[in-house]
Amino acid sequence: MRVHVVSDVHGNSRDLAAAGNGADALVCLGDLVLFLDYADHSRGIFPDLFGVAHADTLVELRTARRFDEARELGRRLWAELDAAGHSREAVIEGAVRKQYAELFAAFPTPTYATYGNVDMPRLWPEYAGPGTTVLDGQRVEIGGRVFGFVGGGLTTPMRTPYEISDEEYAAKIEAVGEVDVLCTHIPPDVPELCYDTVARRFERGSSALLDAIRTTRPRYSLFGHVHQPLARRMRIGDTECVNVGHFNATGRPFALTW
Secondary structure, three states: OEEEEEOOOOOOHHHHOOOOOOOOEEEEOOOOOOOOOOOOOOOOHHHHHHOHHHHHHHHHHHHOOOHHHHHHHHHHHHHHHHHOOOOHHHHHHHHHHHHHHHHHHHOOOOEEEOOOOOOOHHHHHHHOOOOEEEOOOEEEEEOOEEEEEEOOEEOOOOOOOOEEOHHHHHHHHHHHOOOOEEEEOOOEOOHHHHEEOOOOEEOOOEHHHHHHHHHHOOOEEEEOOOOOEOOOEEEEOOEEEEEOOOHHHHOOOEEEEO
């Protein structure tokens, strides 16, 4: 068996269309939407709406962890859009729908997918075709191994669309139970796996996920979310923990074979 795994696609539909080549299945760990590309500030929903200069400023503020100022910039820009007669919710949803139409069409059959923190789960049923299985707090067998999926991220000052409480996240981890491969969007709460060396900040990892790895001992813990991690993989007990990579930037899936 050969399974290809991607995460943090962020609008890269071109490479996504080839991500399943040579594999028996594709696994996607979320963040399909591209709101703002930190490497190229001209790409994404935000610069399309407000321009590259404002995108430059937003990235600068967020990187400096000046989140209050970043939110104030966002409030001002959205207020100007509202004043022009454009609903923020409608504008964002329209842009997300356009991206989802391209991205879900690029998924091969079969694909097993869960949500990232920037995704909008309520829209997925409209775009997931018969060859795509969406899982969150659920398990599925692929090639004789049991894969568990938990999507979304934990609450942060960034306030991305699919952030949930620690308690809700822990409940989904518990619902998955013992599996061979534990697939999540965010990493376990280990500093080396959570620190982004380019953004120069710690992303939130899950302590419930870390506890599950230690107690249920899956063969693999696969995740994304941290685009440039200090450590891309490490062992925790019997479990190989792997950040499968920032697919938007690399265009290459992680290959899991057995």
